[in-house]
Amino acid sequence: MAGLYINQHVLNNLFYILVGVFAFSFIYDHSAAIRRRLLYSRVLLGACLTLAAVLCMKFPIYIDPACVHDFRQVPFLLGTLYGGSAVGAVLLTMLMLARTILYGFQPLTLIVYAIMLAAAAVVSPLFRRLPRPSKLFTALGLTFLLAVLTTFVAVVIADFQVTKPYIIYFILMPPFVMMFAVYLMETLHEAQLARAELMKMEKMEIVSQLAASISHEIRNPLTVVKGFIQLLQTGPLPRETEERYIRIALEELERAEAIIRDYLTFAKPAPKETEPIDVAIQLQKVLQMIAPMAHMHSVSLSSSLDHGIVIGNVQYFQQCFLNLFKNSIEAMPNGGTLRVTAEHRGTAVVITVSDNGVGMTKEQVRRFGEPYFSTKEKGTGLGAMVAVKIIEQMGGTWNIESAVQKGTTLTITLPASRVKPPTAERSVAG
Structure with a gap:
């Protein structure tokens, strides 16, 4: 018996309602502007559910000379309960306009849906505060009571003939469809809230871990500085000893400053000021900056740099x-060679940084660039983490090949640009 009434047209109407609900949820979830403004979200809700209701009317379940049967009251009540009287009024206007265009104007239809609007608008503020189970039963009960009430009004006013299809499609089925639609709305909303809460917790976890790591790493050099200052206060010391203590204290303060600088680079947003960068010129400048450190570690520098343009912050x-x-230099405690190459390959600029140092295990390679992970005994991992973030901000990718006691090669691929840098400087010492 049920199969006679649950047919393709019923399923089509249900599908239109689901499309409206999913469309609202998807657009709402992916638009920050709509989430921030209540007006925008209500406009979106009204538009999506109007579409669902019009489709239900356009492709009805059953038509007889007296009445068109479909599930249009479900999106109508859904919009009014979640959006309030304003959304309900818009839905009523659009429903009557579509009804008039498709089948002609019917005063009884206007009366029926005006009664539904008034009742649902009154219940709406309370409905939105209810927990999900209560919302389900409220939606089911309200839809059923309104169907019975409006049917009674139609019989009294217009001597409306109540047929069996009318009872099935207008009174009995819609409450359960309405309950299912509310369940879907609540489930999608809870999923959005859960995802937002998870992202918030992940961010807080990162901040707390990073703060703990920074405080730990800064405490070490500050403890050293404090100790040497206390030694300097103990009494007269040889000039050479004082200078050595001061030099060590300054080195530790510089180390603390470097940790803070790396943290700030990682934490602050990507810079808006970008420009064309000639990788050969800039890499040569960095090699010149690092040359004293390389000399101190008995590391020789070798470079082969082709000119290539990328977009980024210099x-x-x-x-x-x-x-x-x-x-790379610190990975060669006994000396070695740091090789840097840059090649322009079509739409990309490929930069390789290789050393013949201590290398890394597979686990260390996998964790390269992770917060708080370092292969060095006193390292924080912030340097690699900052480098990885900058590469990704520039739209680049990176890959590491390493073997223990053989060395490491880091390959960085950045998107090339045809825009020329403002400077005419093009000479590079290789």
């Missing part, structure tokens, strides 16, 4: 490769 570009070059 300061961040230099800091990225300064961090990577420092990591």
Whole structure:
């Protein structure tokens, strides 16, 4: 018996309602502007559910000379309950306009849906505050009561003939369809809230871990500085000893400053000031900056740099490769060679940084660039983390090949640009 009434037209009407609900949820979830403005969200809700209601009317379940049967009351009540009287009024206007265009104007239809609007608008403020189980039963009960009430009004006013299809499609089925639609709305909304809460928790976890790491790493050099200052206060010391203590204290303060600088680079938003960068010129400048450190570690520098243009922030570009070059030099405690190459390959600029240092295990390679992970005994991992972030901000990719006691090769691929840098400087010492 049920199969006679649950047919393709019923399923089509249900599909139109689901499309309206999913369309609202998808657009709402992906638009920050709509989420911030209540007016925008109500306009979106009204538009999506108007579409669903009009489709239900356009492709009805059953038509007889007296009445067109479909599930248009479901999106109508759904919009009024969630959006209030304003959304309900818009839905009523659009429903009557569509009804008039499709089948002609019917005063009884206007009376029926005006009664539904008034009742649903009164219930709406309370409905929105209810927990999900209560919303489901409220939606079911309200839809059923309104169907019975409006049917009674229609019989009294217009001597409306109540047929079996009318009872099935207007009184009995819509409450359950309405309950299902509310369940879907609530489930999608809870999923959005859960995802937002998860993202917030992840951000807080990162901040807390980063803060703990920074405080730990800064505490170490400050403890050293404090100790040497206390030694300097103990009494007269040889001039050479005082200078050594002061030099060590200054080095530790510089280390603390470097940790803070790396953290700020990682934490602050990507710079808006971007420009064409000639990678050969900028990499050569970084190699010149790092040369004293390389000399102190008995590391020789070798470079083969082709001119290629990328778009980015010059300061961040230099800091990225300064961090990577420092990591490579520190990976060669017994000396070695740092090789840097840059090649322009079609639509990309490929930069390789290789050393013949201590290398990394597969696990260390996998964790390269993670917060708080470092292969160095006193490292924070911030240098690599900052470098990786800058590469990704420039739209680039990176890949590491490494073997223990053989060395490491880092390959960075950045999108090339045809825009020329403002400077005419083109000479590079290779």
